[in-house]
Amino acid sequence: MVTINDVAELAGLSKSTVSRVINHYPHVSQEKKQKVYQAMKTLGYVPNSSARSLRNKKTQMIAVIVPRLMNPFFGQLIESMEVAATEQGYQLLICQTMYSKETELGHLELLKMKQVDGMILASLENEWETISEYLTYGPLIMCNEFEEDANIPIVKLDQIHGGYIATKHLLEEGHRRIAYCSGGHKSMVAQHRKLGFKKALKEYGLEFEERYSFLDAYSIKDGMRVFHELNQMEEPPTAVFTGGDEVAAGLITAAKENGVRIPKDLSVIGFDNQVVTKIMDPKISTIEQPIQLMAQQAIKVLVEKIASKQDPQKERYEFPLKLIVRESTGRSPLRAVE
Incomplete structure (x- = not known):
C-alpha cells in the first residue's frame, strides 16, 4: 500500500511538506505543490482521510x-x-x-x-x-x-454565431480590412469565433488575411500592444474584432493616445458586454453573452x-x-x- 512517505520520497520533499500540500495549508510554493501532485498521480496515492x-x-x-x-x-x-x-x-x-x-x-x-x-x-x-x-x-x-x-x-x-454577427456588422459598416484578435489558437472558443469571422468574410467575397491576425490577446495591456503593431503596418486595418472587451478597451485607449479617432479612423468591437464597454469613451460595441x-x-x-x-x-x-x-x-x- 502506498503511503505518504512514498509520496515524500518520490517528490524529494519532507513528509510534513507533503502533508501541508494535501491539507491545503498556505505558504507552500507552487513548485512544491506540483511535485507532490505529480508524485501522488504517479503512485496512485489517495489520502486516507x-x-x-x-x-x-x-x-x-x-x-x-x-x-x-x-x-x-x-x-x-x-x-x-x-x-x-x-x-x-x-x-x-x-x-x-x-x-x-x-x-x-x-x-x-x-x-x-x-x-x-x-x-x-x-x-x-x-x-x-x-x-x-x-x-x-x-x-x-x-x-x-x-x-x-x-x-x-x-x-x-454559440461562438460561431458570435464571431459571425460581430464581423458582419463591421462589413455592413463598409470595412474590408478587418483585424482579428484571439487569445490562443488551441481554444475551441477562439476557433469557433474564427469560423464565424471567416464565414462573414466569405459572404462578402473576402479571404482571411494572416497579416491581420493577432494572437495572445487577453487584457487591456494586450489591446494596447495590438494597436501599436497594427498602427505600424503600411496598410493597417480599418476595423478590429477583438474577442474581448478588455482588449477592445486597451486598443481604444492606445489609439486615442496616438491621435487615432474611434470610430472615424478605426472601428473596434469587443466581446462579452462587460461594464467597461459602457464607461469607455466612446462606448464599445460588443457581443453580449448570457453568462x-x-x-x-x-x-x-x-x-x-x-x-x-x-x-x-x-x-x-x-x-x-x-x-x-x-x-x-x-x-x-x-x-x-x-
Missing part, C-alpha cells in the same frame, strides 16, 4: 477551473455559479490556472483526493485524453471552453451528475449571443441584433 470521506459523505464542494480571475468574464461567471451553487446547497472552490498545464493538473487532483464532489472546467490547458483520466474520481463538465470529443456534458455559447444562464445550467447539470453517480454522457447545452451596437463602430444609438 479523503477515502473515508468518499465512503461516508459528500464534501458539498464544487470546484471551478478558470484561467484568470482578473478577466471580467470569468469574474461574472464565478459570481453567477456561486449563487447557483449556494441555492443547491454547495460551496464553490475557485481554481485559477494562469494558462498553466501543470497548475490545471494540480487542481484536478482535488477530485482524485475527494476534496470536491465534482468539477467544472471553464478553461482547458491539457489535452482531453489527459483530463479524461480523472473521470474515475468524480463527475466533470465543461462550461464555456470545450472539447467536441469529450464524452461529458458541455455547456457553451448567468450558462453558469446556472452548468451548476444544475453538475449537481445532477453528482446525485445520480451515473457514467458520463455526451450532453450538449448551447446558448445564443447577440450584437450590441454602440459608438466604437460608428453608430451612437444602442440597438440589439439577435
Whole structure:
C-alpha cells in the first residue's frame, strides 16, 4: 500500500511538506505543490482521510477551473455559479490556472483526493485524453471552453454565431480590412469565433488575411500592444474584432493616445458586454453573452451528475449571443441584433 512517505520520497520533499500540500495549508510554493501532485498521480496515492470521506459523505464542494480571475468574464461567471451553487446547497472552490498545464493538473487532483464532489472546467490547458483520466474520481463538465470529443456534458455559447454577427456588422459598416484578435489558437472558443469571422468574410467575397491576425490577446495591456503593431503596418486595418472587451478597451485607449479617432479612423468591437464597454469613451460595441444562464445550467447539470453517480454522457447545452451596437463602430444609438 502506498503511503505518504512514498509520496515524500518520490517528490524529494519532507513528509510534513507533503502533508501541508494535501491539507491545503498556505505558504507552500507552487513548485512544491506540483511535485507532490505529480508524485501522488504517479503512485496512485489517495489520502486516507479523503477515502473515508468518499465512503461516508459528500464534501458539498464544487470546484471551478478558470484561467484568470482578473478577466471580467470569468469574474461574472464565478459570481453567477456561486449563487447557483449556494441555492443547491454547495460551496464553490475557485481554481485559477494562469494558462498553466501543470497548475490545471494540480487542481484536478482535488477530485482524485475527494476534496470536491465534482468539477467544472471553464478553461482547458491539457489535452482531453489527459483530463479524461480523472473521470474515475468524480463527475466533470465543461462550461464555456470545450472539447467536441469529450464524452461529458458541455455547456457553451454559440461562438460561431458570435464571431459571425460581430464581423458582419463591421462589413455592413463598409470595412474590408478587418483585424482579428484571439487569445490562443488551441481554444475551441477562439476557433469557433474564427469560423464565424471567416464565414462573414466569405459572404462578402473576402479571404482571411494572416497579416491581420493577432494572437495572445487577453487584457487591456494586450489591446494596447495590438494597436501599436497594427498602427505600424503600411496598410493597417480599418476595423478590429477583438474577442474581448478588455482588449477592445486597451486598443481604444492606445489609439486615442496616438491621435487615432474611434470610430472615424478605426472601428473596434469587443466581446462579452462587460461594464467597461459602457464607461469607455466612446462606448464599445460588443457581443453580449448570457453568462448567468450558462453558469446556472452548468451548476444544475453538475449537481445532477453528482446525485445520480451515473457514467458520463455526451450532453450538449448551447446558448445564443447577440450584437450590441454602440459608438466604437460608428453608430451612437444602442440597438440589439439577435
